[in-house]
Amino acid sequence: PRLHTLLAKNNRLGGPGSLPKGLGQAPLGRSLRVLNLSGNRFAEVPPALLGLRGLQSLSLGGNRLHGIPPDIQELRSLEFLYLGGNFITSIPPELANLPSLNYLVLCDNKIQSIPPQLAQLHSLRSLSLHNNLLTYLPREIINLVHLEELSLRGNPLVVRFVRDLTYNPPSLQELAGRTIKTRNVPYAPSDLPENLVRYLSLASNCPNPKCGGVYFDSCVRQIKFVDFCGKYRLPLMHYLCSPECSSPCSSASQSSTSQSESDSEDEASVAARRMQKVLLG
Amino acid sequence: FRYTRNLVDNGNGKFNLMILCWGEGHGSSIHDHTDSHCFMKILQGNLKETLFEWPEKKGNGEMAKKSERVLRENQCAYINDSIGLHRVENISHTESAVSLHLYSPPFDSCNTFDQRTGHKHKVKMTFYSQFGERTLC
Numbered sequence: 001p002r003l004h005t006l007l008a009k010n011n012r013l014g015g016p017g018s019l020p021k022g023l024g025q026a027p028l029g030r031s032l033r034v035l036n037l038s039g040n041r042f043a044e045v046p047p048a049l050l051g052l053r054g055l056q057s058l059s060l061g062g063n064r065l066h067g068i069p070p071d072i073q074e075l076r077s078l079e080f081l082y083l084g085g086n087f088i089t090s091i092p093p094e095l096a097n098l099p100s101l102n103y104l105v106l107c108d109n110k111i112q113s114i115p116p117q118l119a120q121l122h123s124l125r126s127l128s129l130h131n132n133l134l135t136y137l138p139r140e141i142i143n144l145v146h147l148e149e150l151s152l153r154g155n156p157l158v159v160r161f162v163r164d165l166t167y168n169p170p171s172l173q174e175l176a177g178r179t180i181k182t183r184n185v186p187y188a189p190s191d192l193p194e195n196l197v198r199y200l201s202l203a204s205n206c207p208n209p210k211c212g213g214v215y216f217d218s219c220v221r222q223i224k225f226v227d228f229c230g231k232y233r234l235p236l237m238h239y240l241c242s243p244e245c246s247s248p249c250s251s252a253s254q255s256s257t258s259q260s261e262s263d264s265e266d267e268a269s270v271a272a273r274r275m276q277k278v279l280l281g
Numbered sequence: 282f283r284y285t286r287n288l289v290d291n292g293n294g295k296f297n298l299m300i301l302c303w304g305e306g307h308g309s310s311i312h313d314h315t316d317s318h319c320f321m322k323i324l325q326g327n328l329k330e331t332l333f334e335w336p337e338k339k340g341n342g343e344m345a346k347k348s349e350r351v352l353r354e355n356q357c358a359y360i361n362d363s364i365g366l367h368r369v370e371n372i373s374h375t376e377s378a379v380s381l382h383l384y385s386p387p388f389d390s391c392n393t394f395d396q397r398t399g400h401k402h403k404v405k406m407t408f409y410s411q412f413g414e415r416t417l418c
Contacts, residue, residue, distance in 0.1 A: 009375050038305070039375035061305055061374030084306045085374035103282060107306050108374070126282040128306060149282055151308075153396060 002027070005034040014041030014064065024051015038062050038082065050074045061085050061105070070094035084108050084128065093117035107131050107151065114138055122146065130154045177203065181214045283307055284371070285409035297387035299408070303328065303378040308370030310393040311344065313362050313401075318385045321358045326371060326378030328352050333366040336399025344399050366394060 013019070018040075023029070029051050037046075038061035045060065050071050057080040065086035073094040080103045088109040095104075096117040104121070105128040114129070116138035124144050131154035141147075170178070180187065181203045189197050203214040284307040290298040303326070311333055321328075332347040347365055351372075352358055360367055371378040392401040408416045 059305075082305065082374070105306055108372075130306075130308070153308075 002031050004031060006032060007034075007036045008040070009036050009059070010039035012041055013037060014043060018042070019046045019048040021048055023048040024053075028052075030054045033057065035059070045069050045072065047071070053077060056080065056100075058082070068092055068095060073097040076100075079103065081105065091115055091118065096120040099123065102126065104128070114141065116141075119144055125149065127151075173199070178214055284309065286406065288408045288411040291387065292385075294387070296383055296385035299382050299384075300324070301380045301382060302409075303371035303380070305371065305374050305377060308372075309368055311366050311368045311396055312394065313366050313392045314360060314384070315388040315391050316362055317388050318383075319360050320383040321352075321360075321369075322381045323352050323354050323356050324379040324381055325354060326373060326376045327354070328378050328380055329370045329372050330358060331368045331370075332360075332364070333368070333394070333396075335366060336394065336401070342399065344394060344396050368396075 030053060032052050032055055034057040035049065035052065035055055036057075036059045038059045040060075040063050042060060042063040042065060044065060045068065047069070049055070049058075050069070052075060054077050055075050056077050058075065058078060059080075059082035061082045062085040065083065065088055067088055068083065068091060070092045071094070072092070075098065077100060078098050079100045081098075081101060082103075082105040084105045084107040086109050088106065088111055091106070091111060091114060093115040095101075096115070096119075098121065100123055101121050102123055103126045104124060105126075107128045107130045109132050111129070111132040111134060113134065114137060118124075119138065119141055121144065123146060125146050126149040127144075127147060128149075128151045130151040134152070134155040137152075177200055179185065180200060187197075187200070192200075284301055284303040287300045287302065288297060289300055290296075292298065311331075313335075329349060329351050331349040334345040334347055336344055344366075369380075388406075390403055390405045393404050394401050410416055
């Protein structure tokens with residue numbers, strides 16, 4: 001009745017009835033904090049455990065999961081979720097409804113995309129995505145302000161960005177928005193549809209101090225990649241307001257990553273500009 | 282959240298002896314060893330070591346894998362810069378791993394390499410703990 005930690009890894013659990021149906025009921029439902037079912041044969045997250053409201057740590061690493069049930073959001077107290085080494089192909093947006101999630105491991109799966117809603121996991125500090133099938137990351141991922149660690153190796157990711165997004169001019173909406181902002185064209189909320197008013201309010205100033213431009217879909221963020229030893233910061237992306245901003249903008253991040261900027265200089269200038277235009281499509 | 286480096290002995294400045302603790306799925310970057318000798322012994326669990334060739338001067342393509350092997354408990358490995366570069370990973374999703382590392386002479390920075398491009402980046406290495414005391418940085 002006061003069971004706190006249950007470790008049942010490396011067994012042959014996975015068939016129907018592997019876990020007792022009443023697992024989620026009181027008192028176990030409220031006392032269990034840590035559950036480790038890694039190295040078993042579960043083909044789906046056993047529904048019985050979704051009632052464990054007090055569960056803080058769940059590991060289902062090294063099983064045979066093909067997906068994550070949306071009802072995972074029922075595990076309201078979850079802080080640590082390890083799902084590495086399965087066959088998961090996609091992530092339900094409901095995963096983002098876990099308010100206390102700090103540590104999310106999804107490495108060694110078959111994930112093709114990350115839902116943008118994942119950016120709502122404000123408490124997320126570590127995200128492991130290495131060895132998946134990701135070709136891009138959602139732009140919103142930069143909203144994870146508390147993210148300290150992110151592993152992305154072994155995804156067909158970075159090179160794809162650079163090649164496909166070389167020539168991606170701003171949309172007409174963006175160009176119009178930039179003109180309105182830089183020329184101070186007056187407008188009132190009653191003049192425009194609500195969505196455009198909101199869009200215009202999202203304008204940001206180009207970090208390049210020599211450039212007075214604004215942009216709408218951009219950011220300069222630095223997130224640590226755990227693939228590197230020690231403390232190491234690598235810009236996740238650069239986003240510029242115009243091609244003319246390429247070199248000065250790189251100096252904006254030079255304060256924290258001097259070495260990576262010298263790498264950019266070593267590259268052919270065209271490739272350097274491409275890297276700086278990495279978009280999260 | 283990631284593997285920890287725990288200094289055990291600094292051998293009067295002649296070497297660094299440390300214990301690395303790898304959680305499930307934890308791995309290192311591809312790195313060099315700053316002209317030092319590096320010995321590694323597995324104390325618990327298993328670690329996969331992937332060897333890479335040094336990239337061309339102006340690295341501009343996927344780095345070439347030389348070989349890979351899984352080191353078992355009590356196995357030892359050695360590497361230095363003339364042998365090549367490596368990535369060390371705990372590929373288990375159920376077991377953690379512990380390894381003992383000896384570096385001589387000691388070094389506190391190395392280069393990490395992007396597998397996709399061969400570009401290198403110098404990084405300072407930090408300790409999670411030293412002589413049993415947590416190192417805050």
